[in-house]
Amino acid sequence: WKGRPAVLLEAARMEEFVGDVTLARAILCKARHESGSDWKVWLESVSLEMRNSERLRAIKLSEKALTLHSGTGRLWAALVQLRHIDGEKMQMKCLKHALFAVPKSG
Numbered sequence: 001w002k003g004r005p006a007v008l009l010e011a012a013r014m015e016e017f018v019g020d021v022t023l024a025r026a027i028l029c030k031a032r033h034e035s036g037s038d039w040k041v042w043l044e045s046v047s048l049e050m051r052n053s054e055r056l057r058a059i060k061l062s063e064k065a066l067t068l069h070s071g072t073g074r075l076w077a078a079l080v081q082l083r084h085i086d087g088e089k090m091q092m093k094c095l096k097h098a099l100f101a102v103p104k105s106g
Contacts, residue, residue, distance in 0.1 A: 004031075004034070005034075005038055005040065005041050008027055008028070008030065008031040008041070009028075009031065009040065009041060011027050012024040012025075012027040012028045012031070012048070013044070015027060016048060016051075021048070021052055024048060025045075025048065028041060028044060028048060029045075032045060037068075038069075039065065039068075039069040039072040039074070042061065042062075042064075042065035042068070042069060042075060043072075043074055043075055043078065045061050045065075046058050046061045046062045046065065046075070046078045046082075047078070049061060050078070050081075050082070055082060055085070058078070059079065059082050059083075062075055062078050062079040062082065063079070066079065066101075070101045071101060071102055071103060072102070073098070073104070076094075076097075076098035076101065076102060077098075079094055080094050080095050080098060
């Protein structure tokens with residue numbers, strides 16, 4: 001079903017909005033593991049963790065997402081943002097990887 005990822009994204013956002021972050025995570029996990037999971041599901045998973053101050057979880061998710069969707073600039077942007085706390089050197093290293101991985105980034 002083509003629209004299923006969008007429906008699951010909205011369901012997860014609604015659960016987060018009403019305060020059930022655990023259920024939102026579960027919905028996104030299900031969406032990620034379905035065949036053909038798109039990058040938007042991964043980005044929402046990373047964003048959920050960022051909004052809930054789960055930086056390390058967000059980093060792990062973004063790194064996993066990039067193994068599947070290495071050419072997606074928004075996923076790289078999220079990881080670069082997350083690496084800010086690690087210092088400029090780590091952030092620049094991540095940015096350089098992104099510039100090589102994303103065809104339209106230059």
